[in-house]
Every structure is written in C-alpha cells, then in structure tokens.
Amino acid sequence: MDFQKGSKFTCPECGAEGQKVHDTVTKTWRHLNFFQYEAYLTARVPRVRCDVCGVHLFPVPWAREGSGFTLLFKALVLSLASAMPIKTLAKEWYFWATHSRLSAMVEAAHTIKHHWDGVLQWFESHINNGILEGINSLIQACKARARGYRSKENLISMIYLIAGKLQIALPT
Numbered sequence: 352m353d354f355q356k357g358s359k360f361t362c363p364e365c366g367a368e369g370q371k372v373h374d375t376v377t378k379t380w381r382h383l384n385f386f387q388y389e390a391y392l393t394a395r396v397p398r399v400r401c402d403v404c405g406v407h408l409f410p411v412p413w414a415r416e417g418s419g420f421t422l423l424f425k426a427l428v429l430s431l432a433s434a435m436p437i438k439t440l441a442k443e444w445y446f447w448a449t450h451s452r453l454s455a456m457v458e459a460a461h462t463i464k465h466h467w468d469g470v471l472q473w474f475e476s477h478i479n480n481g482i483l484e485g486i487n488s489l490i491q492a493c494k495a496r497a498r499g500y501r502s503k504e505n506l507i508s509m510i511y512l513i514a515g516k517l518q519i520a521l522p523t
C-alpha cells in the first residue's frame with residue numbers, strides 16, 4: 352500500500368488540513384491469514400509535518416498506534432475468546448473499512464466482501480476445528496482417567512459431562 356506523491360494530509364494531532372509529508376516510514380503488520388497463507392500488510396506510512404504543531408506519524412486506520420497487528424487480526428483473536436459471532440464481527444469491520452478514507456482499504460473491503468462466504472466459512476471451520484480438537488483432547492484425558500471406571504456408560508457420561516461443560520463457555 353502506498354499514497355500518491357504530493358498528497359496532503361490532515362494533521363493527526365491538531366486537525367490542521369493540507370499539511371505536507373515530512374518523510375515516510377515503511378511498516379509491516381501481521382494480518383489475518385488468507386486461507387492457509389500468513390498475510391502481512393506493508394505500507395509506506397507518512398510522517399506529517401504540521402505547520403502548527405510539528406511532525407507526527409500518520410495513524411493508519413487498520414491498526415492501533417504502535418501495534419504490529421491489524422485490527423481485524425486482533426478482532427479475530429478476541430472473538431475466539433468472546434461470544435461475538437464472526438459474521439457480526441465481519442460485518443462491522445466491513446462497514447468500518449468502507450467508511451475509511453483510504454481507497455486501498457475500501458478496495459480491500461470490497462475484495463473480501465466478494466469472497467465473503469468463503470472467508471466466513473474458513474473462519475467458522477477453523478473455530479469449529481479448534482473446539483473439536485479441544486473436546487477431543489478432553490475426551491482423551493477422560494479416557495485415561497476412566498481406566499478405573501466400571502463401565503463404558505460411565506465413560507460416556509463423563510465425556511458428556513466434561514465436553515458438555517466446555518460447550519457452555521464457547522463462542523457459537
């Protein structure tokens with residue numbers, strides 16, 4: 352990602368419009384995997400020289416200041432621990448991205464929207480796989496413990512109890 356030569360920026364500090372670029376810093380953010388591929392976002396970020404208040408790094412809309420992760424990546428990580436459905440999250444991100452003032456961001460949002468179903472399905476199957484693997488490891492641990500149990504029924508009850516208990520706290 353880049354910006355056009357001679358672009359003017361609004362000062363991120365005091366809001367003065369039409370400020371010139373002082374210099375640029377190339378930064379990279381860890382983004383969501385694109386299916387099985389690790390994805391990184393690299394951009395030349397301008398430092399704005401404001402006539403009023405000095406030089407400031409322009410804040411990018413896809414990450415918080417000083418963070419090496421994009422917001423979407425963080426949101427996904429957080430959603431794994433929260434009850435927020437990935438669809439809601441994705442919709443919110445799409446709204447936010449299409450309303451950002453960066454044309455590259457808007458374009459990226461449209462591209463993702465175009466592959467919406469595949470992307471969402473990928474998230475969901477990954478989350479579900481994680482849950483499944485989690486349940487499976489609990490069952491394995493339970494089986495090991497169940498050597499002392501008298502019947503298969505007891506083991507199955509234990510599995511329901513343990514795996515069922517886990518389900519309650521999981522994102523759905």
Ligand SMILES: [Zn+2]
Binds near residue numbers: 366
């Ligand atoms: Zn300023």
